[in-house]
Amino acid sequence: MNIVLICMGFRYSDLLRNIRPSEIRQLSKYAASKDVISFSGGMPNPLTFPIADMEKIMDDVLEESGDIALQYGNTGGLDALKSEIKRLVKETENINVDEQDIIVTSGSQQGLYELGKILVNPGEPIITEEPTYVGAISAFDANLVDFHSVDMDEEGMRTDQTEDVVKKLVAEGRSPKFIYVIPTFQNPTGITMNEDRRKHILEIASRYDIPVIEDNPYGELRFSGRRMPTLKSLDQEDRVIYLGTFSKIMCPGLRIGYTVAPTELISKINLLKQALDLSSSTFSQFVAWQYLKRDIHKKQIPKSIALYRTLKDTMLDALNEYFPEGSSWSKPDGGMFLWATVDPSINTTDMLKEALASGVIYVSGNAFSPAKKQWNSMRLNYTFSDEAAINSGIRKLSELLKKKLSYNEPVSSAGK
Ligand SMILES: Cc1ncc(COP(=O)(O)O)c(C=O)c1O
Numbered sequence: 005m006n007i008v009l010i011c012m013g014f015r016y017s018d019l020l021r022n023i024r025p026s027e028i029r030q031l032s033k034y035a036a037s038k039d040v041i042s043f044s045g046g047m048p049n050p051l052t053f054p055i056a057d058m059e060k061i062m063d064d065v066l067e068e069s070g071d072i073a074l075q076y077g078n079t080g081g082l083d084a085l086k087s088e089i090k091r092l093v094k095e096t097e098n099i100n101v102d103e104q105d106i107i108v109t110s111g112s113q114q115g116l117y118e119l120g121k122i123l124v125n126p127g128e129p130i131i132t133e134e135p136t137y138v139g140a141i142s143a144f145d146a147n148l149v150d151f152h153s154v155d156m157d158e159e160g161m162r163t164d165q166t167e168d169v170v171k172k173l174v175a176e177g178r179s180p181k182f183i184y185v186i187p188t189f190q191n192p193t194g195i196t197m198n199e200d201r202r203k204h205i206l207e208i209a210s211r212y213d214i215p216v217i218e219d220n221p222y223g224e225l226r227f228s229g230r231r232m233p234t235l236k237s238l239d240q241e242d243r244v245i246y247l248g249t250f251s252k253i254m255c256p257g258l259r260i261g262y263t264v265a266p267t268e269l270i271s272k273i274n275l276l277k278q279a280l281d282l283s284s285s286t287f288s289q290f291v292a293w294q295y296l297k298r299d300i301h302k303k304q305i306p307k308s309i310a311l312y313r314t315l316k317d318t319m320l321d322a323l324n325e326y327f328p329e330g331s332s333w334s335k336p337d338g339g340m341f342l343w344a345t346v347d348p349s350i351n352t353t354d355m356l357k358e359a360l361a362s363g364v365i366y367v368s369g370n371a372f373s374p375a376k377k378q379w380n381s382m383r384l385n386y387t388f389s390d391e392a393a394i395n396s397g398i399r400k401l402s403e404l405l406k407k408k409l410s411y412n413e414p415v416s417s418a419g420k
């Protein structure tokens with residue numbers, strides 16, 4: 005008897021065509037390998053995870069509230085956790101907010117997706133930094149937004165250019181739906197926006213009546229320099245939507261983040277979240293609540309800062325020692341990444357395969373570039389590897405770059 009297999013032919017939505025695989029997600033299988041040094045993911049160092057504290061909290065939560073913690077929860081989030089978030093943002097960022105202006109999300113990644121979905125129609129313009137967080141590109145791409153990215157320098161987004169872009173769009177009758185920024189220890193560059201530019205963004209937003217999304221996963225991880233006020237704490241008009249997360253100051257495995265916004269917007273996000281996941285994990289929320297209530301972050305954050313500062317210094321020293329002439333890199337005051345730019349004759353996306361073959365990976369600049377103009381840059385994460393691996397990984401990358409430069413004609417030294 006012959007068996008004929010008939011395969012189902014799926015007819016996919018137009019939207020799917022816009023959803024591209026993330027380079028970071030694709031690289032994550034190599035990041036787990038012992039043979040590859042990974043500078044690719046935005047992963048906290050597991051040494052910072054408060055495993056013993058978590059064990060105690062989880063036992064207590066199950067013993068004291070297991071019947072509720074293992075049940076479905078409210079879409080908006082656990083009230084007790086929202087009270088702790090209110091205290092946290094006041095204590096750390098001087099943000100005054102009521103519980104009704106907070107929604108708990110499944111990581112701040114979900115907040116980005118929700119905001120793209122409820123604020124922008126397909127084809128409408130938004131403004132971002134150039135480069136910007138790759139996960140925000142995916143989240144907004146999934147709603148077919150029209151990206152307008154504004155260059156950065158070592159002081160953050162070039163807000164003089166932001167104003168030009170806004171003016172042009174407004175003149176075309178296409179006012180941007182929001183401005184999305186990561187002002188502190190930006191992902192991918194590690195750069196922090198200066199205070200004047202923070203104020204300038206708010207002025208532009210106010211003049212043209214545009215909402216601002218401030219994404220701040222790294223603000224607590226400062227090694228040096230003066231603390232900058234968040235846009236949200238400077239905002240007098242309730243126009244800043246603020247995204248926070250516990251991924252970098254607790255652990256990403258809980259998948260808990262939060263969005264702070266005016267009550268009306270929170271209710272719209274709530275509607276969409278009902279369709280997405282009903283609610284974020286109740287158990288994770290109980291754990292996050294107890295973690296904050298017991299002030300464990302106040303022990304964990306200084307430990308993370310001390311470790312990351314050392315690892316950042318190790319990477320900067322290695323770059324100084326090994327990277328070829330004509331390269332440059334950012335010198336972050338905090339966060340988890342630095343941004344290296346190499347000779348323009350080298351395409352870092354093309355080089356990635358060779359880097360993997362030499363046992364080291366990074367994320368190529370163009371993964372973060374709405375304008376696809378960061379071909380000769382790369383994001384280097386310094387928080388996941390130990391000092392020896394950072395040294396060896398930067399040496400391997402440098403050898404590869406030098407090899408490529410020996411048969412390319414370096415553009416920088418050619419003076420082009
Ligand atoms: C700028 C930025 N926003 C949002 C996220 C998402 O974080 P999570 O979903 O883990 O809260 C990240 C994670 O790396 C990030 O760097």
